[in-house]
Amino acid sequence: MQPLARPSSPEEAEEVRSSASTSPPAKGGRRRRAASEGALPLPRPLSSSSERFDLGRRSPSFRRDVGHAAAETFLLTRLTLILLRYLGLGYRWITKFLALVCYAMFLMPGLLQVGCYYFFSSQVRRSVVYGNQPRNRLDLYLPEDMNEPKPVVAFVTGGAWIIGYKAWGTLLGRRLAERGVIVACIDYRNFPQGTISDMVKDVSQGISFVCNNIASYGGDPSRIYLVGQSAGAHIAACALVDQAIKECGEGESTTWSISQIKTYFGVSGGYNMVNLVDHFHGRGLYRSVFLSIMEGEQSLKRFSPEVVLRDLKYRHAVSLLPRIILLHGTSDSSIPSNTSKNFADALWSAGVQVELVLYKGKSHTDLFLQDPLRGGRDELLEKIISVIHAGDEVALAKDAVAPPARRLLPEFVLQLARKMSPF
Template sequence: MQSDLTSRFPLPGASEEPEKGTPASLPSSPISADASDEVPFLRRVPFSSRRRRAVSESHISYLSSHPNLRRSFSREVGHAAAETYLLTRLTLTLLRYLGVGYRWITRFLSLVCYATLLMPGFLQVGYYYFFSSQVRRSIIYGDQPRNRLDLYLPTDNSGSNPAVAFVTGGAWIIGYKAWGSLLGRRLAERGIIVACIDYRNFPQGTISDMVKDASEGISFVCNNISSYGGDPNRIYLMGQSAGAHIAACALVHQAIKECGENDISWSVSQIKAYFGLSGGYNMLNLVDHFNRRGLYRSIFLSIMEGEQSLSHFSPEVIVTNMSGRFDFPPLPPIILYHGMDDCSIPSDASTAFAEALQSKGFQAKVVLFERKTHTDLFLQDPLRGGRDELLEDIVSVIHTGDAAALARDAVASPARRLVPEMILQLARKISPF
């Protein structure tokens, strides 16, 4: 496997609560009813109060005779309500920290319109997230608030499947594990387990807390994925936007830790490759850019624990300041994806990080997408359906050396469109990202 990856990347120069009773280290049980337990569909026809009462009594009787179904439905509704509350609270927190100004108000209105246009797709993905038996939500991986992760399991989970530990984006303020549900669904359809790691956001935590949470989530995946049908020898790390930065920090900091500590819960050698999507890796170069974009300097420096900490949480700077390749253990192959029309984080951020890695002898490459914005690769393109260039590239790396999986990929059906093209184009024009 390593030789296959080396050939692909030549070296240069040569706060939800978990389900009660579910232990953190064991797989949670699927929440689903047998096909024979499905509630009969009731046609919407006018009926008298007597008939309505009879139907209601019949429905109650049906649920009474199927207590597992009743408890499952109540639990799903409870989860949906809890997560809606959490998202509302995150939004209000973002509002409070960004303050009120002309620039911010226009971006906020753009965000509302953008989300409204894409709502048909979000609703379909949300239904899958809450009601699919292939999703295990809110598995505990640590003892801090938000130390939860969601698992997306393939339909055929009988063998040892590769796994991706994914850290979602959200400007370090509104990151949330459910943001990865579309990616999780797509990769699970290709036989890949996805673990979407939640973490404390600002102001609940600062960047060191976020990196610590991500590292503990990665550790959980490395040490427990076999319990969920995953292959512990085929684990990949991925992050998007702020999540790409957090995941890269966790990877580099873990490599440094391995040089001086024996008591470690996971190793960079367990990660087969790192995928960074639309990420920033040099905070010194991005602080002023974010300030112009509305993530004001004072807020950003509070998130990053002060200007003096920017270098410590800049993977590119850490790698650049290395005196030699053997300052810490070899990093896995690093693949960075970026849209060339990304205004939130310029594509130069990925290019510069890859060049820094290559200059120290690490395997790294950049894949740039023309005319793609910050959200095109992660949202609009997957919602569009059909063949997804980014997804296909990630899957091809993960399935390198697996002839059977590659053969299945070659005949895989294109994804179904979730949002009409005209709406996607309009959403792209008004996107605040």
């Protein structure tokens, strides 16, 4: 089946491509060339630890926040109406949507606590501009102690390529910041505001911003890690593979290097879109919509990192990839865990250093959402931290005595939410 047609009129096409802009990039200061998007402003370098700490304080005025919220609400409403035209009245997606509403309601008491941290903590710097396109923004989660350069995680959140948003990374950002890690949650255009090539381009530009500018926020540019979850894992993997191909002389110039990424963590991701079309269709992400997101059936292989890895003409590019760790729950029904296993096999065959970690009985959202809300030991967090702090005896000693995370929801509520989960 072919993908749905694009909007028929120029006005409708422009509606899909454009959106209300949020706050413009700051003027002045040194500028650095960034791919084909034009120059981006660099933040003022920090001269002291106290100045680094001050970056955590929120500077936008209340009026600006209100204006930003109004623009985002208008944009979201418009794009929702466009999306509904694509989805039609299919019972599968409507059922999944209703399940999502119930799921969110069960988790709401815990999510409200997380939201308070996101909006009011002095350690969160929201909506840092990294590019000129709509939603080219990222959130920074800063540790309290900024007396020395910190390791950095660039995080790409999931959301079925449709409902992804940078704030979904708040739980992970908060927990990692508490362990002395700066987290940059990269936002990107979702469908129908953009298609997969737009998403990969946005994420690549966000990674470039982190690599080139994180030192100004107290980060260590020699210790940058990339984490993607669900659809974000797929997009981040595409960005990595695409970057490796560019560095081999195929494609446009680059503004960051694969060598700047120490490790890539793929959490509950899908890496072979050819094999997942029918699976997603059965779960409410209809074939026509999915092919529209992926820019047609002919593009599925191009945006399938596993397929690209097996192509001998890209073998040299694949050799540039960093260490890759794939994490997946064995009870994941949204994206089956064998997708990570197959990707790991392809990476191993191509000579890439890869590790596969399967969590028995974990669902698609357990690792990323329910487990952190449960408090106590967080397996995903501990795995990421163990890699980031490997060889740092001081950091490892602090990890050993770190207090367990506070429980945000009772266990019976989490179990009810898990039963209602559309994921």
